Amino acid sequence: MKKMKNIILGLSVAVLTSCAVSTPVLITDNVVGEKRGEASFDVILGLIRPMNADASIATAAKNGGITQVGSVDYKVKAGLFKDTYTTIVTGR
Numbered sequence: 001m002k003k004m005k006n007i008i009l010g011l012s013v014a015v016l017t018s019c020a021v022s023t024p025v026l027i028t029d030n031v032v033g034e035k036r037g038e039a040s041f042d043v044i045l046g047l048i049r050p051m052n053a054d055a056s057i058a059t060a061a062k063n064g065g066i067t068q069v070g071s072v073d074y075k076v077k078a079g080l081f082k083d084t085y086t087t088i089v090t091g092r
Contacts, residue, residue, distance in 0.1 A: 019078050025087075026057075026072040033092030037064020040086035060089040068092050 039060035041053035057072055070091040077084040 020075060021078075022073055022075040022088075024071065025074045026069070028069055028071070030068045030070045031092055032070035032090050033066070033068070035064045035066045035090065035092055037061050037066050037089045038086055039063055040084055043083045043085070045081060046083065055085050055087045057087060057089055060087045061091065064089060064091075066091040 037060040039055045041050055041055050043049045057069065060072075061067075061069055066089055068091045069089055071089070073088040075084075075086045075088060077086070
C-alpha cells in the first residue's frame with residue numbers, strides 16, 4: 001500500500017511540474033544595456049489565447065523603455081493547463 005502511495009505521489013508531481021525553454025532570437029551591434037522589457041501572453045489548454053495577445057519585440061521594447069534593442073530572447077514556459085510565451089528585450 002505504501003509503495004502504491006509513493007507511485008501515485010510521484011506521478012502527480014511529474015504531471016503537475018512545468019518546463020521552461022529559453023532561446024536567443026536576435027543579437028544586434030547595439031549595446032545590450034541595463035534596460036529590460038518583456039511582453040507575454042498565456043495559452044490555456046493549448047488552444048485558448050487572448051484575442052489581444054501581443055508578445056512582439058516592439059511591445060517588449062516599449063514596456064522596458066528601450067529605444068535601441070541589443071538582444072532578444074524568447075521563452076516558453078509549458079505547464080499542464082497553461083503555457084506562457086514571453087519575449088524578452090534588452091537594450092538602452
